[in-house]
Amino acid sequence: MPIHTHLSDDGHCVTIRIEGRFDFSTHQAFRNAYEHEDGGVKEYIVDLSETTYLDSSALGMLLLLRDYAGGDAASIELRNCNKDVRRILTISNFEQLFSIQ
Amino acid sequence: MTKSQALRILIADDSDSDRLILKTLMRRLGHQVRAAANGSEAVAIFPDYEPDIVLLDVLMPVMDGITAARKIKALAGEELVPVIFLTSLTDADALARCLDAGGDDFLTKPYNKVVIQAKLGAFSRMRQMHQTLSQQRDLIGERNRQLLEEQQLAKRVFDNIAHTGCLDADNLQYHASPMSIFNGDILFACPTPAGGMQVLIGDFTGHGLPAAIGALPVAEIFYSMTSMGFSGSDVLREINDKLCRILPTGMFCCAAMIQADFHLNQLRVWNGGLPDGVLFRQDGGRDLLLSRHLPLGVVKASRFDAGMDVFHTRAGDTLLMMTDGVLEAENAAAERYGETRLRQALDNAPDHKAPIGTLLESIRSFTGEQSGRDDLTMVSLNMVVASEFREVAERLPQSALKGPAAWHCVYEVKDDTIAGSSPLPLLLHICMEVPGLRRKSAEVYTLLSELYTNALEHGVLGLSSDLKSSADGFSDYYVRREQRLDRVEGHFIRFELTHSTSPQGGRLVIVCEDSGQGFDHDRVLAPGATGALASHADNQQGKYSGRGLQLIQKLGHSLRYSEYGSRAEIVYDWESATG
Amino acid sequence: MNDKPHLDEEALTELQDVMEDEFDVLIGTYLKDSSDRISFLRNAIGTADADAFARTAHSFKGSSINIGAPRLGELCLKAEKAGKDNRLDEAAVVVDAIESEFQQVEQTLKRFLA
Numbered sequence: 001m002p003i004h005t006h007l008s009d010d011g012h013c014v015t016i017r018i019e020g021r022f023d024f025s026t027h028q029a030f031r032n033a034y035e036h037e038d039g040g041v042k043e044y045i046v047d048l049s050e051t052t053y054l055d056s057s058a059l060g061m062l063l064l065l066r067d068y069a070g071g072d073a074a075s076i077e078l079r080n081c082n083k084d085v086r087r088i089l090t091i092s093n094f095e096q097l098f099s100i101q
Numbered sequence: 102m103t104k105s106q107a108l109r110i111l112i113a114d115d116s117d118s119d120r121l122i123l124k125t126l127m128r129r130l131g132h133q134v135r136a137a138a139n140g141s142e143a144v145a146i147f148p149d150y151e152p153d154i155v156l157l158d159v160l161m162p163v164m165d166g167i168t169a170a171r172k173i174k175a176l177a178g179e180e181l182v183p184v185i186f187l188t189s190l191t192d193a194d195a196l197a198r199c200l201d202a203g204g205d206d207f208l209t210k211p212y213n214k215v216v217i218q219a220k221l222g223a224f225s226r227m228r229q230m231h232q233t234l235s236q237q238r239d240l241i242g243e244r245n246r247q248l249l250e251e252q253q254l255a256k257r258v259f260d261n262i263a264h265t266g267c268l269d270a271d272n273l274q275y276h277a278s279p280m281s282i283f284n285g286d287i288l289f290a291c292p293t294p295a296g297g298m299q300v301l302i303g304d305f306t307g308h309g310l311p312a313a314i315g316a317l318p319v320a321e322i323f324y325s326m327t328s329m330g331f332s333g334s335d336v337l338r339e340i341n342d343k344l345c346r347i348l349p350t351g352m353f354c355c356a357a358m359i360q361a362d363f364h365l366n367q368l369r370v371w372n373g374g375l376p377d378g379v380l381f382r383q384d385g386g387r388d389l390l391l392s393r394h395l396p397l398g399v400v401k402a403s404r405f406d407a408g409m410d411v412f413h414t415r416a417g418d419t420l421l422m423m424t425d426g427v428l429e430a431e432n433a434a435a436e437r438y439g440e441t442r443l444r445q446a447l448d449n450a451p452d453h454k455a456p457i458g459t460l461l462e463s464i465r466s467f468t469g470e471q472s473g474r475d476d477l478t479m480v481s482l483n484m485v486v487a488s489e490f491r492e493v494a495e496r497l498p499q500s501a502l503k504g505p506a507a508w509h510c511v512y513e514v515k516d517d518t519i520a521g522s523s524p525l526p527l528l529l530h531i532c533m534e535v536p537g538l539r540r541k542s543a544e545v546y547t548l549l550s551e552l553y554t555n556a557l558e559h560g561v562l563g564l565s566s567d568l569k570s571s572a573d574g575f576s577d578y579y580v581r582r583e584q585r586l587d588r589v590e591g592h593f594i595r596f597e598l599t600h601s602t603s604p605q606g607g608r609l610v611i612v613c614e615d616s617g618q619g620f621d622h623d624r625v626l627a628p629g630a631t632g633a634l635a636s637h638a639d640n641q642q643g644k645y646s647g648r649g650l651q652l653i654q655k656l657g658h659s660l661r662y663s664e665y666g667s668r669a670e671i672v673y674d675w676e677s678a679t680g
Numbered sequence: 681m682n683d684k685p686h687l688d689e690e691a692l693t694e695l696q697d698v699m700e701d702e703f704d705v706l707i708g709t710y711l712k713d714s715s716d717r718i719s720f721l722r723n724a725i726g727t728a729d730a731d732a733f734a735r736t737a738h739s740f741k742g743s744s745i746n747i748g749a750p751r752l753g754e755l756c757l758k759a760e761k762a763g764k765d766n767r768l769d770e771a772a773v774v775v776d777a778i779e780s781e782f783q784q785v786e787q788t789l790k791r792f793l794a
Binding site for chain 2: 691694695698699700702705706709710713735738739741742743745746747748
Binding site: 057059091 | 306307350351352353355373374375376392393394395396399400404425
């Protein structure tokens with residue numbers, strides 16, 4: 001469940017990649033990933049290409065990120081979801097809140 | 102030299118001089134000492150003296166050190182009392198026997214003050230650590246027990262709130278996990294004053310107390326609003342609002358709301374985050390009830406969509422809904438039960454009117470878990486003929502006052518308000534202030550509701566109800582209804598209620614007036630007129646459904662129309678209960 | 681043979697320090713017990729009780745070591761082994777040596793008394 005963070009060269013975009021299970025144990029690490037960037041970040045990308053599993057606490061963490069990033073004004077993209085992850089996001093209708101690739 | 106606290110020491114040595122040396126040495130180090138001449142004496146002294154450390158010579162008459170050590174360790178029980186053997190023995194065998202008996206260390210002769218101090222210090226610290234550990238373990242155990250007790254109490258409070266409903270109605274089946282509420286699952290069912298039922302099934306994120314706490318206000322809102330006649334959408338909006346306010350960001354409740362109306366043979370469903378529900382049709386067909394909405398507690402009122410999908414049903418159609426515990430149920434190989442197995446189980450179910458039993462069996466044989474420590478919550482609802490549904494909403498706000506007996510009120514909704522909210526719950530509430538009317542809530546609600554529906558749909562919106570008789574027409578009707586609700590500027594619906602007492606009980610007069618075009622009421626209500634009247638070719642204005650008005654007449658009350666049908670008056674006489 | 685001193689003066693001085701005014705009592709106790717033990721040892725040979733002999737020698741050894749008489753302690757060890765091996769005639773010889781050594785120790789100790 002390690003988390004990797006990458007800041008774009010212009011400092012406007014943060015990419016957070018989650019490996020393995022995205023669940024309650026990831027909570028603190030995920031928060032650290034976005035809370036400790038300096039101001040100027042306008043966009044967030046959550047890379048789920050290596051995420052094997054997502055549960056409701058992960059959904060909660062995404063909501064926290066969205067709240068932190070400005071709520072309705074936030075720009076967050078969830079990328080590279082596998083079948084299982086996609087299924088969970090679809091059932092909760094999270095594409096109404098996030099851009100999902 | 103570090104200061105150590107005074108210890109209580111017990112020594113046993115059969116040599117008088119050795120005993121004297123050791124005793125004096127210990128006292129010089131600041132400790133309390135009692136000395137025994139053999140093992141038997143030491144064992145006798147031990148229980149009352151309660152030493153911190155015991156020093157035993159090995160070879161002693163009467164009872165040797167090894168036997169004494171065993172007995173002393175047994176007497177100490179759970180407490181750690183270090184035993185140090187005093188010995189000039191050198192063979193490994195003898196030393197091993199000492200350790201076997203429970204010995205913790207050895208002290209060789211000649212006695213060395215510094216060595217003795219070091220060992221006493223080390224064992225004293227060890228003993229203290231052990232004591233602290235034991236205390237903490239006991240504290241944790243006690244706290245745990247308290248928590249469990251509190252949880253049990255909380256569950257009882259919750260059960261009192263949650264089970265005021267009608268989960269045991271004949272047309273409902275369900276399985277609620279024994280671990281709810283503490284796994285965050287909720288399942289509530291409540292009859293509506295209109296003779297229908299509302300069911301809420303849900304799944305809070307998280308577990309334990311935080312999940313359970315959210316369930317309490319949801320239960321209150323659900324039961325009170327449903328029994329007052331609020332629609333599923335109204336209840337959803339209120340619950341969503343509440344949860345947005347009280348739940349921290351990131352916590353939410355996946356849920357489905359089911360509103361069943363047995364008179365109208367209609368099901369309205371809202372699914373926000375639960376797995377697909379299934380509507381089994383009498384003819385073998387199936388509709389899937391997909392999750393179209395975000396779960397409750399995620400977005401605020403301005404973005405919350407409480408729109409429910411409407412299904413036209415027949416008695417015998419069965420709806421099945423479940424939380425994701427069903428799909429996530431795991432077997433020993435950590436495989437999930439999943440959608441495919443679920444579909445197979447439902448396909449093979451012998452009786453689609455009672456799918457819960459079959460489903461439970463299928464899940465249990467997959468997981469191998471029989472004990473009921475599961476995380477499954479599911480409910481099935483059969484559509485029934487209205488007259489067979491006998492549940493009555495009892496949870497009406499009970500006033501401690503005797504209640505107003507002679508009163509008059511006018512309530513009018515106009516323009517946008519007509520589209521936004523229904524006046525029925527409020528009007529019903531006013532009527533229910535009359536104690537004698539409380540057991541008549543279903544009838545009173547029906548009267549108000551029929552008048553209102555006619556006034557709104559046929560009067561203000563000008564819709565023809567013959568549309569509702571075909572399946573396509575049904576959805577067409579509702580589409581047009583939504584469209585026309587956007588254009589109600591300038592319209593009104595006015596209710597006038599008057600209540601007075603009579604020798605037998607009381608009289609409630611309900612007048613409903615609307616701004617619509619009206620209709621030829623004489624024709625609709627003529628003897629022999631049936632619903633077929635609606636198919637008369639008279640397309641200019643809305644056609645009234647003869648069914649609704651005849652229902653009112655069947656309830657045995659006088660119904661009068663005036664102002665060309667845009668004003669209806671009902672006189673409802675009621676008798677006080679005898680005895 | 682035995683190159684240990686009759687009395688470990690350093691140890692004895694430390695003992696004096698620890699025991700303070702009870703030092704005399706200690707020496708007196710030791711001297712009395714030791715003399716009793718020697719008699720007991722003789723008796724044990726007489727009744728051929730090797731077990732009792734070994735145990736007494738062991739005890740004597742311990743207290744002698746503690747008092748600071750290492751050579752005496754060594755002789756007691758020898759006696760203990762003889763007793764364990766049931767070599768009682770050898771034991772008798774050792775007891776003679778013990779008695780002789782003890783006399784030396786006794787004299788020296790008495791000088792330490794007040």
